[in-house]
Amino acid sequence: MSTNNTASSELDFDTPAAKRHRNIRALKDKFASAGIAFGGISVIVAILLIFFYLLYEVAPLFESAKIERWQDNEQTVAPYAVPGEGNTLYLTMEEQAEIGLRVTDTGTFSFFNTRNGEVLKKESVSLPEGVTVTSFALASEYSGIFALGYSNGQAQVFQHKYKSTYPNGVRVITPGIEYPLGAETIQVSDGPLEVLALNGEEDTWTLVGGQQSKLNAAQISLTENLITEEVMAESDLVAMPDMNIPANKILLMPDRRWMLISGEDSKLGVVDMNAEGGPKVTQLIDATPGNITSFELLLGGNSLLISDDKGETSQWFLVRNEDNEWLLTKIRDFKNGSAPITGISIEHRRKGFAAITDSGDISFFTTTAERNSLNAAVAKGNVDMIALAPRSNALLVEQNGELTLWKIHNEHPEISWSALWEKVWYEGYQEPEFTWQSSASTNDFEPKYSLMPLAFGTLKAAFYAMLLGTPLAICGAIYTAYFMVPAMRRKVKPFIELMEALPTVILGFLAGLWLAPFMEVNLAGIFVTLLVLPVAIIAFAYAWACAPKAIRFLIPEGWDAALLVPVVIIATMFSFWIAPGIEQVLFGTEMRYWVSNELGIPYDQRNALVVGIAMGFAVIPTIFSITEDAIFAVPKHLSYGSLALGATPWQTLVRVVMPTASPGIFSAVMIGMGRAVGETMIVLMATGNTPIMDVNIFEGMRTLAANIAVEMPESEVGSTHYRILFLAAFVLFLFTFFVNTLAELVRQRLRKKYGSL
Structure with missing residues (x-):
C-alpha cells in the first residue's frame, strides 16, 4: 500500500507546483501566439502601407x-x-500670372493687373507719320522676344522682362520693355512687311519678311560698346528668290536654316535657307484636309x-x-x-x-x-x-x-x-x-520617361546573375547536403553563408574598379576558363576513380572533394596562360576588338557579363543556404529505403530526394531572383548605367532600382520626375509581389504533390 501511495503521489498532476507550471506555460503560449500573430500582421500591414504610400505618390500622375x-x-x-487701344497682336503673362502684357496693332504695350485689368505701365512705339504696324513675329514664348513689322518695310525687336524686388518684405514686380537688337529699326523690305519671322541666339539673329510672294532676309550681327554698353546691330539684307508660295504666315526655326511657309489651300512649304545657290523650297505639302x-x-x-x-x-x-x-x-x-x-x-x-x-x-x-x-x-x-x-x-x-x-x-x-x-x-x-532621359541642360528639353529600358535592364541583370548563380548554388548545395561528410559540411556551409554578409557595395566596388578592367584585358581567358574548367574537373574525377585504392584510401572518405580546390586553381591559371595564344590563332587580335570589328557587337567595359559574375556571387549564398537546408531536411528513411531497394545514390537523389526537396529549392531560386531584381549597388557601380535595350552580353544596362538610387537625390519633390521614380518603385514592388505570389502557388503545389512521400 505504501508503494502504491507513493506512486500515486508522484503522479499527482494537480499539485500547486504543477498547476503553477501549467499556468505559466499557458501564459507563455498565449504570449508567443500573440507575438507571432502581431509580428505576422505587422509585416502584412507594413507591406500594405508601402503599397498605399507608393500608390499615393504615383496617383497624381494620372489625374486629369x-x-x-x-x-x-x-x-x-x-x-x-481689355487694356489699351487697337486689335490684339500678342497676349501673355509673367511668371506669377499677376501681370499681363497686351501688344496691339497701334504699337502699344500695355502691362496690366491680370486680376482686375488695371493698367500698370503703358509704352508706345514711336512710329513715323503714316507708318503703321502690319505684322508680328514671336521668337519664342520662353525668351519673350518679339518683333513688329511696319508698313515702311522696317522691323523692330522687343523683349518684355520683369524685375522682382522686395521692399519691406513685400514682392513688387516691375515690368519693362527692352531692345535686345538695339532700339533702332531694321530695314527688311522695300515694301510693307505683311509677313514676318524672327529667330536667333546671342549675337546672331535673322529677320525674314516682306510681301506674300516677295521675301527678304536680314542677317543681323550684334556688337556691344564696352563703354556705353549700347548694343549695335549690323544688318546684311539678302533678297530671297520667289518661292512660288504666297505666304500667309512664315516661321523661322532656331537654327535659322529652315523656314516654314503657310500658304493658300493648306499648302505647307519648307525652305532650306542654306541651300546651294540660295534659299529654295525643298518640300511642298498638303498639310491638312481643311484650311x-x-x-x-x-x-x-x-x-x-x-x-x-x-x-x-x-x-x-x-x-x-x-x-x-x-x-x-x-x-x-x-x-x-x-x-x-x-x-x-x-x-x-x-x-x-x-x-x-x-x-x-x-x-x-x-x-x-x-x-x-x-x-x-x-x-x-x-x-x-x-x-x-x-x-x-x-x-x-x-x-x-x-x-x-x-x-x-x-x-x-x-x-x-x-x-x-x-x-x-x-x-x-x-x-x-x-x-529614358529625364533631364538635360536646355530649357526646351523633351523629357523621355519610358520605363521599358529600365524594366528590360532589370530583367537582363537578373537573368545573367541567375544564369551564373543558380547552377553553382544548387549543385553546391546538393553535394554539400547529400554527399559531403558531416565534418566537412560543418566547415563549408558556414563559410559560404558568410559570403552573404559581405556588403553588396563592396562587391560593386570590386566589380567596377577591378573585375571590369580585368575582364576587358582578359576576355579570352574568361571564355577559355569556362571551357577548360569543366573538362579539368571531369578528367580529374575520372583519374581519381581509376587511381589505385592505396592512393585513394590515403584521403578519408568524403574529403576527396577538397582535392578539387587545387584543380580549379591550376585549371584557371592554365586557361589564362594559354588564352593569348588561342586568341591570336583564332582572332589575330584581342578578342574584344574582334567582337566589335568583325561581329559588329559593341563592347562596353562595364557590361552584363561583369554584372552576371558579380551579382551571381551575391545571390549564390542565398540560393545555396535555402537549397542545402531543404535537401538536408529530407527524412533519412526515404533515402535509406531507396538505397535498400537497390537504387544507386544518384538515382535516390534524382527520384526521391530532389522531388521531396523541390518546394524548398524552388523557394530558394525565387528568393534569389528577388534579390537579383532588387539589387542596387552592384548594378549601379558595374553596369555603366546606360538605359538601353540590348540583349548583348557585352553592353551595359540600367535597372529600376539603380535608376531610383541615381536620380532620386536630384529630383524636385512633387515634380513629374519625382513621381515617375516612385512609379518605378511601384512597378518593382508589383513585379516582386507577382513573382513571389506565383512562386508560393507553385511551391504549395509541389509540396502537395511530393508531401506524401
Whole structure:
C-alpha cells in the first residue's frame, strides 16, 4: 500500500507546483501566439502601407486637368475690359500670372493687373507719320522676344522682362520693355512687311519678311560698346528668290536654316535657307484636309503645330530619309471633335499646347505623351485670343473686348501609358524608340520617361546573375547536403553563408574598379576558363576513380572533394596562360576588338557579363543556404529505403530526394531572383548605367532600382520626375509581389504533390 501511495503521489498532476507550471506555460503560449500573430500582421500591414504610400505618390500622375475661374480671397475674378487701344497682336503673362502684357496693332504695350485689368505701365512705339504696324513675329514664348513689322518695310525687336524686388518684405514686380537688337529699326523690305519671322541666339539673329510672294532676309550681327554698353546691330539684307508660295504666315526655326511657309489651300512649304545657290523650297505639302487656322512652333522651335477648321491639330518635325535628306514629317494628330480650331497657345516650359474652337471649347494636349488632359468650355462662341501663363497654371481668354482669367490645375500632363510603355517618336529621332532621359541642360528639353529600358535592364541583370548563380548554388548545395561528410559540411556551409554578409557595395566596388578592367584585358581567358574548367574537373574525377585504392584510401572518405580546390586553381591559371595564344590563332587580335570589328557587337567595359559574375556571387549564398537546408531536411528513411531497394545514390537523389526537396529549392531560386531584381549597388557601380535595350552580353544596362538610387537625390519633390521614380518603385514592388505570389502557388503545389512521400 505504501508503494502504491507513493506512486500515486508522484503522479499527482494537480499539485500547486504543477498547476503553477501549467499556468505559466499557458501564459507563455498565449504570449508567443500573440507575438507571432502581431509580428505576422505587422509585416502584412507594413507591406500594405508601402503599397498605399507608393500608390499615393504615383496617383497624381494620372489625374486629369482641371480649369476654373480664378478666385482671389474666395471671390471670383470678374471679366474686365481689355487694356489699351487697337486689335490684339500678342497676349501673355509673367511668371506669377499677376501681370499681363497686351501688344496691339497701334504699337502699344500695355502691362496690366491680370486680376482686375488695371493698367500698370503703358509704352508706345514711336512710329513715323503714316507708318503703321502690319505684322508680328514671336521668337519664342520662353525668351519673350518679339518683333513688329511696319508698313515702311522696317522691323523692330522687343523683349518684355520683369524685375522682382522686395521692399519691406513685400514682392513688387516691375515690368519693362527692352531692345535686345538695339532700339533702332531694321530695314527688311522695300515694301510693307505683311509677313514676318524672327529667330536667333546671342549675337546672331535673322529677320525674314516682306510681301506674300516677295521675301527678304536680314542677317543681323550684334556688337556691344564696352563703354556705353549700347548694343549695335549690323544688318546684311539678302533678297530671297520667289518661292512660288504666297505666304500667309512664315516661321523661322532656331537654327535659322529652315523656314516654314503657310500658304493658300493648306499648302505647307519648307525652305532650306542654306541651300546651294540660295534659299529654295525643298518640300511642298498638303498639310491638312481643311484650311489652316493656326501655324505655330512648339517649345524649342523644332516641332511645327498646324491646326485647321476640321478640328485637327498635327505635329510635324524634320526627319532624315534614307537618302540623308531632311523631310518635314507628320508625326501625330490631336483631335477632339470636329469644331474648327481658331487658335492655339503654346506652353512656355513643356511640350504641350491649348487649342480653342469657335464654340469656346478648350482642349489641353501634350505632344510627347499624346495625351488630351482636359476638355472644357471657357466661353460661349468664338474667342479672339488665348494665352497661357509661363507655369501653365493660368489662362487669359479675350472675347468681345473683355478678358477672363482662369486657373488651371495640370501638373503632370507628360505621362500616359504610351509614354511609359510604348515606343515614342521624339524630336530629332529618326523613328519611334524606347528612351529614358529625364533631364538635360536646355530649357526646351523633351523629357523621355519610358520605363521599358529600365524594366528590360532589370530583367537582363537578373537573368545573367541567375544564369551564373543558380547552377553553382544548387549543385553546391546538393553535394554539400547529400554527399559531403558531416565534418566537412560543418566547415563549408558556414563559410559560404558568410559570403552573404559581405556588403553588396563592396562587391560593386570590386566589380567596377577591378573585375571590369580585368575582364576587358582578359576576355579570352574568361571564355577559355569556362571551357577548360569543366573538362579539368571531369578528367580529374575520372583519374581519381581509376587511381589505385592505396592512393585513394590515403584521403578519408568524403574529403576527396577538397582535392578539387587545387584543380580549379591550376585549371584557371592554365586557361589564362594559354588564352593569348588561342586568341591570336583564332582572332589575330584581342578578342574584344574582334567582337566589335568583325561581329559588329559593341563592347562596353562595364557590361552584363561583369554584372552576371558579380551579382551571381551575391545571390549564390542565398540560393545555396535555402537549397542545402531543404535537401538536408529530407527524412533519412526515404533515402535509406531507396538505397535498400537497390537504387544507386544518384538515382535516390534524382527520384526521391530532389522531388521531396523541390518546394524548398524552388523557394530558394525565387528568393534569389528577388534579390537579383532588387539589387542596387552592384548594378549601379558595374553596369555603366546606360538605359538601353540590348540583349548583348557585352553592353551595359540600367535597372529600376539603380535608376531610383541615381536620380532620386536630384529630383524636385512633387515634380513629374519625382513621381515617375516612385512609379518605378511601384512597378518593382508589383513585379516582386507577382513573382513571389506565383512562386508560393507553385511551391504549395509541389509540396502537395511530393508531401506524401
